[in-house]
Amino acid sequence: PPCFQPSTEFIDEMPPQWPWLQPAAAAAAARRATPFVLRGRRCSSSVPASVCASAPSGHAREQEDEQSLVVVGGGAAGVYASIRAKTLAPHLNVVVIEKGKFLSKVKISGGGRCNVTNGHHLEPSGLARNYPRGYKELRGSFFRTHGPQDTMHWFSDHGVELKTEEDGRVFPVTDNSASVVDCLLNEARRLGVSLQAGKSVSGASVDANGKFVVKVEKRTIDFVDYISANYVLVATGSSQQGYSFAAQHGHSIIPPVPSLFTFKIADKRLADLSGVSFTRVTAKLMLDGIQKSAPELTQTGPMLVTHWGLSGPVVLRLSAWGARELYQDKYQAKLVVDFIPDIHIEDVKRILFQHKDQHAKNKVNNAFPKEFGLVKRFWGFLLEQESLDGDMHWATVPKSHLNAMALRLKQWMFEVVGKGQFKDEFVTAGGVPLSEISLSTMESKKQPNLFFAGEVLNVDGVTGGFNFQNAWTGGYIAGTSIGTLASKSILKEEQACLQLQGS
Ligand SMILES: Cc1cc2nc3c(=O)[nH]c(=O)nc-3n(C[C@H](O)[C@H](O)[C@H](O)COP(=O)(O)OP(=O)(O)OC[C@H]3O[C@@H](n4cnc5c(N)ncnc54)[C@H](O)[C@@H]3O)c2cc1C
Numbered sequence: 432p433p434c435f436q437p438s439t440e441f442i443d444e445m446p447p448q449w450p451w452l453q454p455a456a457a458a459a460a461a462r463r464a465t466p467f468v469l470r471g472r473r474c475s476s477s478v479p480a481s482v483c484a485s486a487p488s489g490h491a492r493e494q495e496d497e498q499s500l501v502v503v504g505g506g507a508a509g510v511y512a513s514i515r516a517k518t519l520a521p522h523l524n525v526v527v528i529e530k531g532k533f534l535s536k537v538k539i540s541g542g543g544r545c546n547v548t549n550g551h552h553l554e555p556s557g558l559a560r561n562y563p564r565g566y567k568e569l570r571g572s573f574f575r576t577h578g579p580q581d582t583m584h585w586f587s588d589h590g591v592e593l594k595t596e597e598d599g600r601v602f603p604v605t606d607n608s609a610s611v612v613d614c615l616l617n618e619a620r621r622l623g624v625s626l627q628a629g630k631s632v633s634g635a636s637v638d639a640n641g642k643f644v645v646k647v648e649k650r651t652i653d654f655v656d657y658i659s660a661n662y663v664l665v666a667t668g669s670s671q672q673g674y675s676f677a678a679q680h681g682h683s684i685i686p687p688v689p690s691l692f693t694f695k696i697a698d699k700r701l702a703d704l705s706g707v708s709f710t711r712v713t714a715k716l717m718l719d720g721i722q723k724s725a726p727e728l729t730q731t732g733p734m735l736v737t738h739w740g741l742s743g744p745v746v747l748r749l750s751a752w753g754a755r756e757l758y759q760d761k762y763q764a765k766l767v768v769d770f771i772p773d774i775h776i777e778d779v780k781r782i783l784f785q786h787k788d789q790h791a792k793n794k795v796n797n798a799f800p801k802e803f804g805l806v807k808r809f810w811g812f813l814l815e816q817e818s819l820d821g822d823m824h825w826a827t828v829p830k831s832h833l834n835a836m837a838l839r840l841k842q843w844m845f846e847v848v849g850k851g852q853f854k855d856e857f858v859t860a861g862g863v864p865l866s867e868i869s870l871s872t873m874e875s876k877k878q879p880n881l882f883f884a885g886e887v888l889n890v891d892g893v894t895g896g897f898n899f900q901n902a903w904t905g906g907y908i909a910g911t912s913i914g915t916l917a918s919k920s921i922l923k924e925e926q927a928c929l930q931l932q933g934s
Pocket residue numbers: 503504505506507508509528529530531532533534535536537539540541542545546547548630631632633666667668669670672673854855856857858884885886887895896897898899900902
C-alpha cells in the first residue's frame with residue numbers, strides 16, 4: 432500500500448477532483464477522460480504526407496500520430512528537461528503545464544541571485560555526499576551523465592556567465608536570477624516548446640494504446656481539457672498534486688517533511704546576541720533515541736545567531752541530515768556547539784590561565800584571548816553565563832570559573848525547541864522513492880513512458896546549489912531519454928511508411 436500520509440503542516444492543498452488515495456474515485460475519473468483520447472491528431476512533419484496518404488487508413492492513423500510530451504511543472508527540472516527533449520527530437524510536441532509562474536523558485540532563489548549549482552564538488556561520489564536523501568543512489572551514473580560542470584557549460588554556452596564564490600556556490604555574474612530565468616525560457620521558446628502557465632494538471636489515465644490522457648484544469652474558471660501524450664514527465668517539486676499523480680500510477684510516496692530550516696533555541700538570552708556570527712564552529716545534533724550519532728549529525732562551518740535561535744550553513748546542514756528524525760521528535764533536540772573547534776580543551780584552559788596571569792590588572796570584559804577568535808558581544812554573554820561581572824579584574828577570577836568557561840566554549844549545550852524559517856532556501860525531504868525509478872533514464876518502473884525529475888523524488892541536498900543541480904541533472908536525463916525514445920519512434924514510423932510505399 433502507498434506509504435503516503437498527508438502532513439498537516441506544510442503541504443499545499445489536496446485536489447478535490449482527484450481524492451486519489453481512494454482508488455475507486457481515481458478510476459472513475461480516468462474513465463471520464465478516456466473518450467478524449469483522439470484529440471490532436473495531425474500528420475507528423477517528418478513523415479512525407481504523400482507516403483502516409485498512400486497507406487491504408489487504419490495504419491495511416493497510427494502513423495500520423497504525433498509524438499508528444501507533457502511536462503507537468505515549469506520549474507528548473509521541467510523546463511530543463513523540455514529543452515533537452517526538444518533539442519534531441521525537434522519533431523516532438525513538447526508542452527509544459529505550469530500551475531503558477533514559470534521558474535518561480537529559480538527567480539527567488541539565493542536571495543534573488545540564484546545559486547545555480549556548486550563548483551566545489553565536481554566528482555560524483557563527493558557530490559552525492561551532499562544529499563541526505565540520495566547520497567547512496569546518486570553516487571554512480573546520475574551526476575556523471577550531467578554534473579555541475581555540464582550545468583555550468585550549458586549556461587555559459589547559452590549566454591549566462593557564471594562565477595564560483597569562495598564557498599563553492601555558483602551564481603550568474605550579474606548576481607541576478609533573471610538572467611537564468613530568461614535564458615531558460617528563451618531557449619525553450621526558441622526550440623518551439625509550448626509553455627502554458629496558469630493551468631494545472633490534476634491527473635492522467637492511460638488509454639488502450641498506452642497513451643496518456645492528461646487532465647488539465649484552470650483554477651480561476653471552469654476549464655477542463657485533456658491532452659493526449661506519449662510521454663509524461665512529472666516535475667512538480669514538492670506539490671501535493673505531483674505526489675497524487677505518482678501514486679495514481681502505482682508509486683508509493685515517502686511522506687514529505689521539511690528540510691533546510693533554522694533551529695529555535697529555548698534560551699531567550701540568546702536574542703541579545705542576534706546578528707553575531709562565527710566563522711567556524713563544530714555542532715553536534717543529539718536526537719532522542721539515537722544512541723550512536725551518525726557522522727553527518729556533526730557539522731563544522733559558519734553559524735549565525737538570530738533573534739530566536741541559530742542559523743547558518745552548519746545549522747542548515749544539520750537540519751537536512753536530521754530532517755526526518757527532527758520531524759518525528761517534533762523538533763525537540765539538543766545541540767552541542769564547540770565554538771573553538773581547532774583548539775583542544777586542555778589548550779583552551781592553558782590559554783585562559785596564561786591570560787589571567789598576563790592581564791591580571793585588566794577587566795575581564797575588555798581583554799580576552801584573541802586566539803579564540805570571538806567577538807566582544809559573545810565574550811560578554813559567556814561571562815554572564817558564568818555569573819562573572821565584566822568589571823572584575825582577571826586576577827580575581829577563580830580557576831574553577833576558567834575551567835567552566837573552557838568547558839562551555841568547547842561543549843555548549845543548547846535546547847532546540849522548534850523549527851524556524853529559512854527564507855533563502857527550503858526544500859522537501861520525501862517523495863517518490865528512487866528505488867521506483869530508473870536513475871539512468873528517470874523512467875518509472877511502475878508505468879512505462881512516465882518520467883520523474885527534481886524535488887518530486889525523494890532527493891534533497893544541503894544548501895549550496897545542490898538542490899538545483901539535482902533538478903538540472905534529473906531534467907537532463909529525463910529529457911535525453913524521452914528525446915531518444917521519440918526519435919527512435921519517428922524512425923520506425925518512417926521505415927513503416929517506406930515499407931508501405933514499397934509494398
Ligand atoms: C526560497 C527558496 C530558495 C531556494 N534557493 C535555492 C538555491 O539558491 N540553490 C538551490 O540549489 N536550491 C534552492 N532552492 C531549492 C530549489 O528551488 C528546488 O530544489 C528546485 O526548485 C526544485 O526544482 P523542481 O523543478 O523539482 O521543482 P520546483 O522548482 O518547485 O518546480 C515545480 C513546479 O511545478 C509546478 N506544479 C506543481 N504541481 C503542478 C501541477 N499539478 N500542474 C502544473 N504545475 C504544477 C509548481 O508550480 C512549480 O512551479 C530554493 C528553494 C526555495 C523555496
